[in-house]
Amino acid sequence: MEVSTAMWTAAVVGAAVIYWFVWVMGAAEVKGKRAVNLKMGSITRDKVQDKYKQYWSFFRRPKEDIAAASDGDDVPAFVDTFYNLVTDIYEWGWGQSFHFSPSLPGRSHREATRLHEERAADLIAARPGQRVLDVGCGVGGPMRAIAAHSGAHVVGITINEYQVARARAHNRKAGLHDRCEVVCGNFLEMPFADASFDGAYSIEATCHAPRLEDVYREVLRVLKPGALYVSYEWVTTALYREDDSRHVETIRGIEAGDALPGLRAQHEVAAVARQVGFEVVEERDLALLPAGPWWTRLMMGRIAYWRNHLLVSALTALRVAPKGVVEVHEMLYETARHLSDGGQTGIFTPMHMILCRKPLVAPS
Ligand SMILES: C=C(CC[C@@H](C)[C@H]1CC[C@H]2C3=CC[C@H]4[C@H](C)[C@@H](O)CC[C@]4(C)[C@H]3CC[C@]12C)C(C)C
Numbered sequence: 001m002e003v004s005t006a007m008w009t010a011a012v013v014g015a016a017v018i019y020w021f022v023w024v025m026g027a028a029e030v031k032g033k034r035a036v037n038l039k040m041g042s043i044t045r046d047k048v049q050d051k052y053k054q055y056w057s058f059f060r061r062p063k064e065d066i067a068a069a070s071d072g073d074d075v076p077a078f079v080d081t082f083y084n085l086v087t088d089i090y091e092w093g094w095g096q097s098f099h100f101s102p103s104l105p106g107r108s109h110r111e112a113t114r115l116h117e118e119r120a121a122d123l124i125a126a127r128p129g130q131r132v133l134d135v136g137c138g139v140g141g142p143m144r145a146i147a148a149h150s151g152a153h154v155v156g157i158t159i160n161e162y163q164v165a166r167a168r169a170h171n172r173k174a175g176l177h178d179r180c181e182v183v184c185g186n187f188l189e190m191p192f193a194d195a196s197f198d199g200a201y202s203i204e205a206t207c208h209a210p211r212l213e214d215v216y217r218e219v220l221r222v223l224k225p226g227a228l229y230v231s232y233e234w235v236t237t238a239l240y241r242e243d244d245s246r247h248v249e250t251i252r253g254i255e256a257g258d259a260l261p262g263l264r265a266q267h268e269v270a271a272v273a274r275q276v277g278f279e280v281v282e283e284r285d286l287a288l289l290p291a292g293p294w295w296t297r298l299m300m301g302r303i304a305y306w307r308n309h310l311l312v313s314a315l316t317a318l319r320v321a322p323k324g325v326v327e328v329h330e331m332l333y334e335t336a337r338h339l340s341d342g343g344q345t346g347i348f349t350p351m352h353m354i355l356c357r358k359p360l361v362a363p364s
Pocket residue numbers: 028089090092093094097098099100204205207258259301304305308309329332333335336
């Protein structure tokens with residue numbers, strides 16, 4: 001074979017391999033966000049690396065320091081930065097629902113995710129004609145599933161503008177834009193009138209609040225008397241021991257890589273709900289048996305993580321993805337390790353469910 005023919009053959013085969021790697025292997029879970037389209041939210045390309053460094057130096061501090069700094073008031077701005085950095089990577093590698101769910105034998109991750117979301121809608125008895133609030137809605141995976149399942153009108157709030165744009169685009173594409181609304185705002189000071197919702201839910205979102213009571217008080221304010229609120233909370237369980245250095249490392253790793261100002265203990269959640277004025281109807285860790293393990297989805301993906309690491313490195317080298325994406329991806333990889341350790345040891349759960357009711361008569 002002539003040299004030029006060999007070179008052409010190598011070039012064509014190389015291009016086919018790259019095409020296959022980027023476009024065909026693409027997303028780990030849901031097609032729709034491709035690696036070549038990874039943006040870093042509303043951060044301009046040249047600022048990604050700096051923003052990541054600022055984020056990391058803020059959240060890797062001990063939780064006491066985060067709470068002490070401006071009394072926790074800086075937290076929402078850094079959470080916003082976090083979601084600018086991770087939203088596209090989450091969509092690309094996980095899907096449109098940014099949460100975990102118990103695994104179900106014989107069911108796909110997508111089905112298990114949807115059933116976990118529908119369970120929230122059923123717990124608050126959401127139905128057609130109602131106006132339901134999604135506290136910390138992400139790009140709206142749960143919102144669309146709940147609107148479709150219950151027939152209710154869902155209003156979501158997120159601090160991150162980029163997520164608002166993504167969620168609205170997904171709502172339109174799904175033909176649910178008449179029943180799903182998205183608002184950009186802080187769930188610690190919501191731009192909604194008192195007693196304006198028939199129900200509310202939060203899925204793995206209120207863990208970002210520096211003080212849980214602040215977000216629960218806001219939810220209580222906007223609910224009508226008698227309305228129900230369900231939350232899936234990230235907490236440490238009774239198995240967590242502060243004197244075990246491996247436990248501490250796992251929990252610190254989860255907090256730093258997930259923009260959390262400090263995980264709460266499981267037993268604190270109901271106390272906070274009662275303190276702000278809710279009646280607690282039920283609370284239960286949805287990760288406990290007979291539920292299938294939620295963390296296996298993270299562990300099964302080790303090979304996928306390496307493929308994704310190679311992809312983001314190649315795309316950064318080719319200047320398709322902005323500088324800094326590799327670091328963000330690396331941080332998520334580390335976080336996944338801590339999360340699955342937390343799940344396997346049982347010291348952490350991302351699905352402590354609490355169901356509350358706003359009393360019909362305000363306590364005097
Ligand atoms: C509720 C929160 C987010 C929970 C999860 C949706 C995300 C937590 C960790 C994320 C991921 C970790 C590893 C990534 C992997 C390295 C990459 O190749 C593809 C995406 C990941 C799987 C990513 C996906 C989303 C998570 C599972 C928090 C923030 C309160």
